[in-house]
Amino acid sequence: MINRTRAVKDVLWITALAGFMAAVFRLWFGLGATTNLSDAVPWGLWKVLNMIGGVALSTSGFSVGFLVYVLRLKQFQPYLKPAILIAFLGYGCSCAALLFDIGLPHRFWHPIFMWNINSFLFEVFWCVMLYFTVTAIELAPVIFEKYRAERITRLLHRLAFVVVVVGISLSSLHHSSLGSLFLVTPQRLYPLWYTPWLPLLFIVSAIGGGLMVVVLAKIIWSYWYEPTSIFNMGAGQSLQLIRVIDGTPAGAFPGKPEGRDMPQIRALATIAAAILGFYFILKITDLFLHGGWGPLLAGTWESWLYIFELAITAIVPGTLLMLRRSRYSPGGISIAASSAALGLALNRLDVGIFGYFADSGRIYFPSLIEWALGFGVVAAAGLVFFFAAENLPIFGPNPPAARMAGLFRLSYGSLRQLWNTALTDGLHRVTLIAVFLVPLSFVLMYPPYFNGRISEPEVRSAIGVDAERTVLLIEGDRGGVSTIFPHVDHQKRLGDSASCVKCHHVSLPHDKSTSCSRCHRRMNVETAIFNHKYHLKAVAELKQFRGIQPENYTCVECHAKQSPKLVSGTKDCMECHKEDMFPAAKPMEVVNLRRALPFREAMHKLCIECHKSESVKRGRPHLGDCQTCHESLRAKPASSPLMAKGIDWLP
Amino acid sequence: MYGILIDVTRCTACEKCVVACTQRAGRDLQRAEKARATTSDGLSAERLSTVLRVGDGRFARKACMHCLQPSCVSACMVGGLTKTTSGAVIYDRDKCIGCRYCMLACPFHIPRYEWEKTVPFVVKCDMCYDRLEAKQPPACVEACPEGALIFGNREELLGKARKMIRNSPGRYLNHVWGEKEFGGTSVMYISDIDLAALGWSAVEAKAIPSLTEPLVHKTPFIGLGVAAGLIGLNWIIKRREELAANRESSDPARKEHHD
Numbered sequence: 001m002i003n004r005t006r007a008v009k010d011v012l013w014i015t016a017l018a019g020f021m022a023a024v025f026r027l028w029f030g031l032g033a034t035t036n037l038s039d040a041v042p043w044g045l046w047k048v049l050n051m052i053g054g055v056a057l058s059t060s061g062f063s064v065g066f067l068v069y070v071l072r073l074k075q076f077q078p079y080l081k082p083a084i085l086i087a088f089l090g091y092g093c094s095c096a097a098l099l100f101d102i103g104l105p106h107r108f109w110h111p112i113f114m115w116n117i118n119s120f121l122f123e124v125f126w127c128v129m130l131y132f133t134v135t136a137i138e139l140a141p142v143i144f145e146k147y148r149a150e151r152i153t154r155l156l157h158r159l160a161f162v163v164v165v166v167g168i169s170l171s172s173l174h175h176s177s178l179g180s181l182f183l184v185t186p187q188r189l190y191p192l193w194y195t196p197w198l199p200l201l202f203i204v205s206a207i208g209g210g211l212m213v214v215v216l217a218k219i220i221w222s223y224w225y226e227p228t229s230i231f232n233m234g235a236g237q238s239l240q241l242i243r244v245i246d247g248t249p250a251g252a253f254p255g256k257p258e259g260r261d262m263p264q265i266r267a268l269a270t271i272a273a274a275i276l277g278f279y280f281i282l283k284i285t286d287l288f289l290h291g292g293w294g295p296l297l298a299g300t301w302e303s304w305l306y307i308f309e310l311a312i313t314a315i316v317p318g319t320l321l322m323l324r325r326s327r328y329s330p331g332g333i334s335i336a337a338s339s340a341a342l343g344l345a346l347n348r349l350d351v352g353i354f355g356y357f358a359d360s361g362r363i364y365f366p367s368l369i370e371w372a373l374g375f376g377v378v379a380a381a382g383l384v385f386f387f388a389a390e391n392l393p394i395f396g397p398n399p400p401a402a403r404m405a406g407l408f409r410l411s412y413g414s415l416r417q418l419w420n421t422a423l424t425d426g427l428h429r430v431t432l433i434a435v436f437l438v439p440l441s442f443v444l445m446y447p448p449y450f451n452g453r454i455s456e457p458e459v460r461s462a463i464g465v466d467a468e469r470t471v472l473l474i475e476g477d478r479g480g481v482s483t484i485f486p487h488v489d490h491q492k493r494l495g496d497s498a499s500c501v502k503c504h505h506v507s508l509p510h511d512k513s514t515s516c517s518r519c520h521r522r523m524n525v526e527t528a529i530f531n532h533k534y535h536l537k538a539v540a541e542l543k544q545f546r547g548i549q550p551e552n553y554t555c556v557e558c559h560a561k562q563s564p565k566l567v568s569g570t571k572d573c574m575e576c577h578k579e580d581m582f583p584a585a586k587p588m589e590v591v592n593l594r595r596a597l598p599f600r601e602a603m604h605k606l607c608i609e610c611h612k613s614e615s616v617k618r619g620r621p622h623l624g625d626c627q628t629c630h631e632s633l634r635a636k637p638a639s640s641p642l643m644a645k646g647i648d649w650l651p
Numbered sequence: 652m653y654g655i656l657i658d659v660t661r662c663t664a665c666e667k668c669v670v671a672c673t674q675r676a677g678r679d680l681q682r683a684e685k686a687r688a689t690t691s692d693g694l695s696a697e698r699l700s701t702v703l704r705v706g707d708g709r710f711a712r713k714a715c716m717h718c719l720q721p722s723c724v725s726a727c728m729v730g731g732l733t734k735t736t737s738g739a740v741i742y743d744r745d746k747c748i749g750c751r752y753c754m755l756a757c758p759f760h761i762p763r764y765e766w767e768k769t770v771p772f773v774v775k776c777d778m779c780y781d782r783l784e785a786k787q788p789p790a791c792v793e794a795c796p797e798g799a800l801i802f803g804n805r806e807e808l809l810g811k812a813r814k815m816i817r818n819s820p821g822r823y824l825n826h827v828w829g830e831k832e833f834g835g836t837s838v839m840y841i842s843d844i845d846l847a848a849l850g851w852s853a854v855e856a857k858a859i860p861s862l863t864e865p866l867v868h869k870t871p872f873i874g875l876g877v878a879a880g881l882i883g884l885n886w887i888i889k890r891r892e893e894l895a896a897n898r899e900s901s902d903p904a905r906k907e908h909h910d
Contacts, residue, residue: 032766039690039763042754070885072892103749103764103771110748116730118864121752125728161885169878173870183863184722184756187852199866361691 005224006429009386012379013433019376021441022369026100033447034369040360041353045370048352050097050377052178053345055128056202058090059210060217061135062171067271069164075264081142081394082221083214085385088135091128093381100373120180127174134167142392176203182351190355192306195290198351201282205313208275209344212317215269216337219330221395222261230259230330259330269333273321276340280314302358309350313343369445484629652738652837653783654805655792656812657712659842660822661799664702664710671794672700672714675779696765696774700791706844712791712800713849714776715740715761716829717837722859726756731773738805738837739778747772758833758859759850778837805837812841826854834858 026034037044064083067073099105111125141156156163179202186194195201222230287293296303317336326332357363366374389395535558536551545553560569608624615623622628673683676699683697692713693701700714717740724732724740731746732753742762749771754762765771779789787793788802801808809830816823822843828851829839835858840846 028769030767030769030771031764032768032771038766039695039754040760042751042764066881070881070888072885072888103751104747107748110729110746114729114731114746116725116728118725118860118867119728119730119752120863120867121726121750122728123867123870165878165881165885168881169874172877173874177867177870180863180866181752183866184726184859185758186859186862187758187856188755196862 005386009383010429010433012382012386013430014437015372015379016376016383017434017437018372018441018445019374019379021438022372022376022445023100025369025441025445025447026373027105029447031103034367036364036367036370040362041356041364043352044101044364045353045366045374046097046101048349049345050374051094051101052181052352053348054090054094054097054378055178056175056206056209056344056348057213057341058087058094059171059175059206060084060090060214061087061138062168063207063211064214065138065164066168069161070168076268078261078395079214079218079264079268081139082217082389084135084138085142085388085394086213086217088132088139089381089385091132091135093377095128095132096377096380097374120177120183124174124177124181127170127177131167131170131174134163134170137163138167142388142394145393172203175206176200178202179351185356185359188356188359189351190302190358191295192287192292192302193351193355195286195292197282197286197290201279201286204275204279204282205344205347208272208279209313209340211268211272211275212337212340212344215265215272215333216341218261218265219334219337221389222259225395228259229261230265258328262328262330265330265333266327269317269336270321270327272340273317273336276314277318280310280318283310283314302354305350305354309343309346311343312339313347314340316340316343369447372441372445652736652805653778653802654717654738654808654837654839655778655789656801656803656808657838657840658799658801658815659705659709659711659840659844659846661797662702662710662712663797663799664704665796666702667794667796668712668791668800669698669700669702671790672776673698675790690763692760694761694763696763696767696771699774699776703848705842705846705848709842709844711840711842711846711849713759714791715778715838716759716833717776717778718833718858719836720834720858720860722756722758722833723753723762725860725864726752728752735780737778737780737783739780739783741777741780742773742775744772749773756859758852758856805839808839812839816841832856834861 022034031037035044060083064076064079067076068080099108102108111122112129116122137156138160141153141160144153144156176199179198179200182189182194182198183196219230287296296306316339320326320332320336320339323332326336353364533551536554539554539557540550543554543557547553555565558571559565563569607629611628612624615621669683670680673680678697678699692703694713700712702710703713705711717734717738719734721732721734721740724734727746728750729746729748731743732740733743734740749764751764751773753773754760754764762773762775764773779787779791782789792800792802801811803811809827812827816825816827823841824843824845827839827841828846828849829836831854832851833856840849840851
């Protein structure tokens with residue numbers, strides 16, 4: 001017995017210390033380096049499993065308090081203190097994990113003073129904070145009892161009913177609000193789990209699952225410290241591994257009595273299973289009402305997950321507790337309770353993580369640091385649970401500490417004694433574990449070596465083929481036929497920024513051919529596009545006008561005589577600027593002096609004339625062929641009749 | 652209230668808007684280019700706006716839609732996001748605690764996070780709020796050489812959009828994205844192809860705060876109701892116990908009969 005306890009505590013210490021190291025790394029290196037969270041998956045393990053799932057599993061204080069104080073079912077009184085302890089520790093470790101999940105932990109106090117009453121998360125924060133205080137108040141008598149502070153103890157006992165009512169109200173609010181958090185994602189959450197009934201489903205499952213957790217905790221506690229209270233043990237028998245169906249109706253086997261606490265455990269578990277049965281009916285109704293049948297029968301992995309979740313949450317516990325054999329067996333009840341607890345946790349994971357895989361398009365798997373901290377805080381809570389249960393009157397008036405090896409007993413007088421006791425006694429053992437665990441954490445979790453990010457998908461830029469847009473994907477007339485164009489290469493070769501205008505002086509996309517005046521508007525106003533004043537001077541110089549103000553004579557060089565200075569009466573830009581419109585040595589045949597070439601034709605002219613003239617210079621005879629740019633045609637050049645004609649078809 | 656109308660048929664993906672936005676936000680252009688590859692749509696803590704291919708030869712700018720009833724504003728637990736009178740939805744760094752609920756709440760997946768920093772904040776387009784105060788258009792609108800981004804009063808822009816659709820039959824689909832979806836947005840689109848790739852849902856998509864706020868405002872009353880119910884239930888049960896105890900103690904003769 002002692003060895004088993006110590007082994008469990010060792011595991012808890014290892015996990016808790018690993019969590020501590022993970023917390024240090026998370027605070028030092030930030031969320032990006034330590035978690036697998038990303039813009040596509042902003043909420044992960046800590047928020048969903050630790051916070052939302054952890055809170056759901058800690059509903060025990062709420063439900064047992066309701067049974068004992070409101071319904072006045074006195075037979076469940078012994079379960080009150082353990083339930084409140086579970087609730088206190090559960091909420092404590094959930095909040096601890098949340099503290100590390102938020103980006104700015106030092107600002108955790110903001111919601112106390114900065115309010116947004118429209119936000120469900122704000123409401124969750126306040127209710128959880130208040131409820132955590134309530135559980136502390138409910139737990140306080142236990143601590144004060146030990147230290148015999150009688151007046152405070154009496155006061156707290158008198159306030160107990162009020163505190164419990166406040167606690168239950170707060171609890172029902174925040175459990176449903178945790179479900180309401182996900183009401184904001186109707187388009188993003190998988191339709192099987194998105195429903196306006198999310199708050200209702202969350203509160204009902206939390207109540208049922210929380211009761212099952214109390215049952216499970218009691219069974220595990222008894223397994224360790226008080227087997228006869230639960231398990232069938234005749235005189236002289238030792239406790240064996242739990243057998244699934246070894247239940248015996250009370251009295252059927254004389255000499256093999258039922259454990260003394262079994263009736264209450266059975267009652268609690270049956271109540272819980274009934275609540276979960278009601279939850280099952282709610283879920284099925286919800287599927288009918290909110291169009292979930294289609295996705296359920298779609299055969300996707302989400303539909304199987306949903307069915308599995310519902311099975312372990314409601315069907316397995318319900319069935320086990322309906323069958324007499326398993327109802328009277330501690331093993332049967334344990335399986336029912338574990339199944340329900342796992343189902344509850346899985347439901348929260350489904351709503352918070354798995355249900356978003358389809359929307360985010362990627363699979364989120366937590367990093368090692370996330371697992372370590374997630375389970376580390378739970379392990380720390382477990383250690384505190386053991387400590388409290390062994391040293392405070394939680395499971396009965398006399399804590400069994402006297403029998404067990406304590407956790408924090410310091411008892412060494414010399415170094416030799418320290419070493420001798422290190423392998424057996426509490427604190428020394430922990431120190432030994434820590435000495436090995438800290439370097440191991442660095443080896444396994446140090447973020448700069450193990451950046452556990454899942455690689456993001458390759459992004460195709462809008463028209464750039466690569467991220468830096470050195471190579472572009474050009475579609476001449478936006479008709480779906482494209483070619484690869486090494487933009488930066490050409491830019492460098494043709495003269496950097498001065499070369500821009502050589503190519504970027506063509507028709508606008510979508511236009512068959514753009515009028516010059518589309519861009520070159522308001523010519524009398526000096527702009528970067530057209531400098532009127534400059535033109536006056538340049539034309540005056542060109543025509544060698546003389547006089548005090550030679551520019552005054554230049555008007556009629558471009559504008560029609562004695563008529564308003566409009567586009568219709570102006571000389572075509574192209575008459576003087578033919579060479580500017582085309583980079584190659586050969587001037588092109590301009591058909592319409594007022595309009596630029598259509599996009600595709602312009603692109604072809606731009607590219608092909610230059611390629612033809614350069615092919616000789618660069619010793620690449622095929623530079624001017626269609627297939628050089630149109631890679632898709634290299635396999636089958638004859639598929640396009642235009643291409644087959646070759647470059648001679650160009651106008 | 653201002654708005655931006657985006658004409659998808661005019662966008663050539665030159666990304667001058669993205670460059671202007673990055674520069675105005677004081678972010679590094681090189682990093683913004685490289686950051687394009689880190690997310691599936693190009694938006695990240697380094698890139699507040701992005702241009703996406705939405706179809707064959709069609710491109711559209713994607714950034715915060717500045718909804719009229721923003722989901723993020725309703726979701727932020729410390730009230731760090733606000734919808735201003737000028738139409739921009741702005742973010743207050745001093746309030747944020749980094750819970751990232753706004754990232755979950757936005758139907759367009761807009762807010763991004765500075766994951767790599769030890770003191771991280773949420774990043775998203777703010778419609779150049781300070782320029783709006785000075786009655787200037789946002790940087791992206793000013794930078795667009797094709798006239799694909801049109802700035803103005805939202806109601807006027809709606810009218811303009813309808814007119815553009817009417818005057819160029821066949822050029823646009825008869826729909827203004829952002830007029831009614833999610834309760835209406837300040838950034839609207841007209842296009843000749845469907846824009847589901849940008850995150851637009853059906854027209855009937857309700858404003859997301861309308862799904863949560865009516866319920867949130869009821870919570871204090873629900874809590875009080877539960878408390879009242881508990882007290883009532885407890886009173887009934889206590890009363891039954893008392894009555895049962897009185898019956899037994901006042902009638903010992905009956906008790907003997909039971910034996």
